[in-house]
Amino acid sequence: MTDRIIFSRPFRSAAERDNLMAVLDSDHSHGDGQFTKSATAKIKQITGSPSALLTTSCTHALELSALLLELGPDDEVIVPSFAFTSAATAMALRGATCVFVDIDESTGNIDPEAAAAAITPRTKAILVMHYGGVGADMEALLALANANGIALIEDNAHGLGGTWRGQALGTIGTMGTQSFHDTKNVHCGEGGALLLSDEILMSRAEIMREKGTDRARFLRGQVDKYSWQDIGSSYLPSELNAAVLDAQLAEFDTIQSERHRVWNTYATALPDWAARNDVRLMHVPDDRGHTAHLFYLQLPNEDSRDGLIAHLSARGIVAPFHYIPLDSSAAGLKYGRTPVPCTRSANFSATILRLPLWPMLSEAQLGRVVDAVTEYQV
Numbered sequence: 001m002t003d004r005i006i007f008s009r010p011f012r013s014a015a016e017r018d019n020l021m022a023v024l025d026s027d028h029s030h031g032d033g034q035f036t037k038s039a040t041a042k043i044k045q046i047t048g049s050p051s052a053l054l055t056t057s058c059t060h061a062l063e064l065s066a067l068l069l070e071l072g073p074d075d076e077v078i079v080p081s082f083a084f085t086s087a088a089t090a091m092a093l094r095g096a097t098c099v100f101v102d103i104d105e106s107t108g109n110i111d112p113e114a115a116a117a118a119i120t121p122r123t124k125a126i127l128v129m130h131y132g133g134v135g136a137d138m139e140a141l142l143a144l145a146n147a148n149g150i151a152l153i154e155d156n157a158h159g160l161g162g163t164w165r166g167q168a169l170g171t172i173g174t175m176g177t178q179s180f181h182d183t184k185n186v187h188c189g190e191g192g193a194l195l196l197s198d199e200i201l202m203s204r205a206e207i208m209r210e211k212g213t214d215r216a217r218f219l220r221g222q223v224d225k226y227s228w229q230d231i232g233s234s235y236l237p238s239e240l241n242a243a244v245l246d247a248q249l250a251e252f253d254t255i256q257s258e259r260h261r262v263w264n265t266y267a268t269a270l271p272d273w274a275a276r277n278d279v280r281l282m283h284v285p286d287d288r289g290h291t292a293h294l295f296y297l298q299l300p301n302e303d304s305r306d307g308l309i310a311h312l313s314a315r316g317i318v319a320p321f322h323y324i325p326l327d328s329s330a331a332g333l334k335y336g337r338t339p340v341p342c343t344r345s346a347n348f349s350a351t352i353l354r355l356p357l358w359p360m361l362s363e364a365q366l367g368r369v370v371d372a373v374t375e376y377q378v
């Protein structure tokens, strides 16, 4: 029996242990210590964002976004049907209604025309998720948000370091959220960040992240005691998480070049087979820089997709499908509404699969994946 090739393996950096030992040997393991500062500076450097706040997860960064936008039961947020649950649940938690819209199947991202058609006087924000770290059509989405005076939230969990026309994903809209869950390119087990450019939002976010207090100002010596200022929660990660994250971010270029090596191998080896079998490979428009977060194939139909998953599984290769559309999920029916059926999202969800992709995936393993895929006849 040959070794199983798993779908994803978290990167590890040797410096993580040193950083962790430094925290364990210190008297400071709650948040906002030296590793929080250092990791935050690296995120700002990678994204060019004027400000960034580490959070306990991307889901919590999305919750912070919903708090900052003061979403409530009278409000609607436009959310792509094909997205992760965090975006929808963070909005629903404030009582807002998720209005699900269809995607552009060429990227898996929100379709700006579908978003435009879903705008009502209650719309407060549009949520964009850059699928696989390939930017959405930001020109159309920015125009739509500006014309209607509404916010654009970028769920950039896949897109750290990705670009759209040279601008970093996560910094183009009103706010951007990052995930450092261990299935993401850079991770600390569980963690996240909120990227902001507006100073007023930033100072409010800092308070909301720290139980509604101005503790961050107090630590900087800007106020002589700290007290309850606003609503908020406990979204600041501990130094233990920040220590691991800082070590990973220090190796960001290595992680990314390794992931691109794997991605490029698939993109180079599979086109002939794909053309012969009516399979579509993941596509990156020319004006976007992607992050090699994932590599997907779109099969002609659900049966051939399931067939390829089973074919690869029989050869010890794990190649999973991805999101189940939010609009048709149990909570989506309860907390959202869907003005127009999201048929492209349903088709995309039913026909894609993702190939194994992680740093240090060996050339031999990659060869096995390519051989197994190209053996398959649709």
Ligand SMILES: *Cc1c(COP(=O)(O)O)cnc(C)c1O
Pocket: 056, 057, 058, 059, 060, 083, 084, 086, 087, 129, 155, 157, 158, 178, 179, 180, 181, 190, 191, 192
């Ligand atoms: C992983 C992921 C999240 C959630 O991230 P957490 O840090 O686990 O909360 C949100 N959105 C997308 C697109 C994701 O892939």
